[in-house]
Amino acid sequence: MRADAANIWARTIPALVASAGLTDTQALSAVEYVMTAVQLREVNRQISADGFTVTGARGESKVRHPLLSSVPQLRMALIRLAGELGLTPSAATKLSSPEAEDSGDEIWD
Numbered sequence: 280m281r282a283d284a285a286n287i288w289a290r291t292i293p294a295l296v297a298s299a300g301l302t303d304t305q306a307l308s309a310v311e312y313v314m315t316a317v318q319l320r321e322v323n324r325q326i327s328a329d330g331f332t333v334t335g336a337r338g339e340s341k342v343r344h345p346l347l348s349s350v351p352q353l354r355m356a357l358i359r360l361a362g363e364l365g366l367t368p369s370a371a372t373k374l375s376s377p378e379a380e381d382s383g384d385e386i387w388d
Contacts, residue, residue, distance in 0.1 A: 283317045291366065299365050312360040319353040322346050 292309050295301040301309060325346055332341035361367050 280317050280321055283320055284313050287313045287316050295364055308363050312364055315357045319357055322349055
């Protein structure tokens with residue numbers, strides 16, 4: 280999971296810092312995005328390995344894989360976080376790039 284998290288972080292967060300000016304105060308959303316993406320990957324891997332049905336807890340016949348119920352929740356969370364970070368096509372159109380430094384005409388200089 281650590282390698283997945285590092286991969287997702289490396290592919291998304293530096294681009295967000297450069298394109299949208301992601302700041303330290305917004306880091307929690309970025310961390311949540313990466314963790315949710317990793318969790319969704321891991322759940323999908325486990326379901327792929329086990330199949331959509333598994334033997335019941337008491338050894339009874341096959342039952343629906345318990346992780347299947349978490350997939351829609353993780354997907355919705357990932358989509359919401361992607362929107363907050365400007366990673367969806369519609370959200371990306373609303374982003375403005377970080378402003379270039381002014382010439383020093385700031386009132387607080």
